[in-house]
Amino acid sequence: MKIVFFSIKKLLTLILVFFCFSNLSFSQNKFVIQNKNQSDRVKFKLINNLIIIPVEVNGVSLSFLLDTGVSKPIIFNFLNVSDTLKIKDTETIFLRGLGEGESVEALKSKNNVFKIGEAIKLNQDLYAVYDSNLNFAPRLGFPVHGIIGFDLFRDLVVEINYSKKVIKLTAPEKYRYKKCKKCERLNLEFYNSKPYINAEVTMNRRKIPVKLLIDSGGSDSLWLFEDDSLGIESSNKYFYDFLGHGLSGSVYGKRSKVRSFSLKSFQLNKVNVSFPDSTFILFARKHKSRNGSLSGNILKRFNVIFDYRNAIITLTKNHYFNEKFQYNKSGIELAHDGFRLVREKDNLVSNDNGLGDSQEKGTKIIIDPQYKLSLKPAYAIVELRKNSPAEKAGLLKGDIILSINNRNSYQFTLQELIHMFYGEAGKRIKLKIERDKSTFTFQFQLENLFQ
Incomplete structure (x- = not known):
C-alpha cells in the first residue's frame, strides 16, 4: 500500500477547489x-x-x-x-x-x-x-x-x-427584511408554479373573498370569473370588449367596475374589472378555487417584494396608488403596423456673419426650405368595439391612423396615442386615416359608459 502525505497547505487548497467545483455544479x-x-x-x-x-x-x-x-x-x-x-x-x-x-x-x-x-x-x-x-x-x-x-x-x-x-x-439567504409600519405582508399560495393571493372585492353590495392569480404579465386591473354561487357577477353597467391576447388567441368579455378591492388594510375604490367569457378561460379554470387574476394596473400602485422561498409578498403604497382607474372610451385598439415613408420639410439654416459684401454688420439667418423622405412608425386599428364612438363614426379595423387632432400620428409613441383615448368623457377626437390608399377624416367624442 502506498501512503501519500499532504501538507496542510495542499490539503486546504484541495478542499477549496472541491468546494468551488461543488458550488458551481449546484x-x-x-x-x-x-x-x-x-x-x-x-x-x-x-x-x-x-x-x-x-x-x-x-x-x-x-x-x-x-x-x-x-x-x-x-x-x-x-x-x-x-x-x-x-x-x-x-x-x-x-x-x-x-x-x-x-x-x-x-x-x-x-x-x-x-x-x-x-x-x-x-x-x-x-x-x-x-x-x-x-x-x-x-x-x-x-x-x-x-x-x-x-x-x-x-x-x-x-x-x-x-x-x-x-x-x-x-x-x-442574504435578504434581510426591514421594519415597515406602512406595508402589508400577505401569504402566497402556489399552483403549477404560479403565485396566488387572497383578497376581497365589494360588488353588488356584497363583500366577497377571492383567490387571485398574481399576473404581472397582464396590463388590466382585475379579472374575475363569473360564478353565481359566489355572487361574482357583473353589474348592469358593463360593455363587451376585447380584453387581451393570450397564448392561444384573443380574449373577449365584459368590462365593468367594482365598488372596492382590498388587500388587507389597502383599499382601492371604483376599480376596473373584466369578466372574460368562459370559452376563453377554460385552461385558466383548471384551478377550481381560482376566482380570477390581479394584474399590472393594480400591482403598479405598490412597490412589491416577492419572496417565493418564504411564500410572502410585501406591498407598500407608491405615488400611483391614488391614480384614477381609467378605461378606453373610444373603442379603438391600436398596434404598430410597420413603417411608412413620410415627406417632411427640412429647414436648412445658414449663417451670414456680415463680413462679406453686406453693408450691415451682424448675423443673418437664411432658412432654405427643402424636403426629405423619412421612415416613420405607422399605427393601425386592430380591434374595434361594437357600438363604440369610433365604430359609430365609421372607422374600421385595418384603418391606418395618419393624424390625431391635426397632429401627425408619428409624432407620438404608441402608448401616447392610446392614452388620448383614455381622456375625459366628451373630449373630441379627430382622426385622419388611410384606407385602401384613400384618406378619410372622422370625428367622435369619448363616451363614459358607466354613468
Whole structure:
C-alpha cells in the first residue's frame, strides 16, 4: 500500500477547489448573483403597466416581459431569434394558454445561459414559439422577445420598485427584511408554479373573498370569473370588449367596475374589472378555487417584494396608488403596423456673419426650405368595439391612423396615442386615416359608459 502525505497547505487548497467545483455544479440549476453582496439592481421599462427587462440569452441581448403567470421562459421567434441564440437539445411540445384557439407548437430547449444584470443561470430551459401571431411588440410599440417568470422569482428575492422603475434581485439567504409600519405582508399560495393571493372585492353590495392569480404579465386591473354561487357577477353597467391576447388567441368579455378591492388594510375604490367569457378561460379554470387574476394596473400602485422561498409578498403604497382607474372610451385598439415613408420639410439654416459684401454688420439667418423622405412608425386599428364612438363614426379595423387632432400620428409613441383615448368623457377626437390608399377624416367624442 502506498501512503501519500499532504501538507496542510495542499490539503486546504484541495478542499477549496472541491468546494468551488461543488458550488458551481449546484449553481448551474438556479440563478446566482455574481458579486460579493449577492444583490443587484436592474432598470426596467414600464409600458402599459407591464415590466420589460433586459435579458441576455446565450450572449444575445433581448427584452423580456417579467410575468409571474408563466412557469418557464418563452422566446417568440417572429424574428428568427432562436437561430441567433443557437438553441439546442430541443424537442417539440405544445403549449396552452388563454384564448379560444388551439395549443401552440413550440420547441423545448435545454442548457441555455440566461443573464439578468449580474444574476446568471447556466442551464435554463426555454420554449421557442414559432407562431408569427404571437408577437407582443406591435401592441406595445416596443420589441419584446420573450417572457420570464417563475424560475427567476423562485431563485431570488425580487423587489419591484414601480416608482423608480427598478427591480432589485437578492439571494434569499442574504435578504434581510426591514421594519415597515406602512406595508402589508400577505401569504402566497402556489399552483403549477404560479403565485396566488387572497383578497376581497365589494360588488353588488356584497363583500366577497377571492383567490387571485398574481399576473404581472397582464396590463388590466382585475379579472374575475363569473360564478353565481359566489355572487361574482357583473353589474348592469358593463360593455363587451376585447380584453387581451393570450397564448392561444384573443380574449373577449365584459368590462365593468367594482365598488372596492382590498388587500388587507389597502383599499382601492371604483376599480376596473373584466369578466372574460368562459370559452376563453377554460385552461385558466383548471384551478377550481381560482376566482380570477390581479394584474399590472393594480400591482403598479405598490412597490412589491416577492419572496417565493418564504411564500410572502410585501406591498407598500407608491405615488400611483391614488391614480384614477381609467378605461378606453373610444373603442379603438391600436398596434404598430410597420413603417411608412413620410415627406417632411427640412429647414436648412445658414449663417451670414456680415463680413462679406453686406453693408450691415451682424448675423443673418437664411432658412432654405427643402424636403426629405423619412421612415416613420405607422399605427393601425386592430380591434374595434361594437357600438363604440369610433365604430359609430365609421372607422374600421385595418384603418391606418395618419393624424390625431391635426397632429401627425408619428409624432407620438404608441402608448401616447392610446392614452388620448383614455381622456375625459366628451373630449373630441379627430382622426385622419388611410384606407385602401384613400384618406378619410372622422370625428367622435369619448363616451363614459358607466354613468
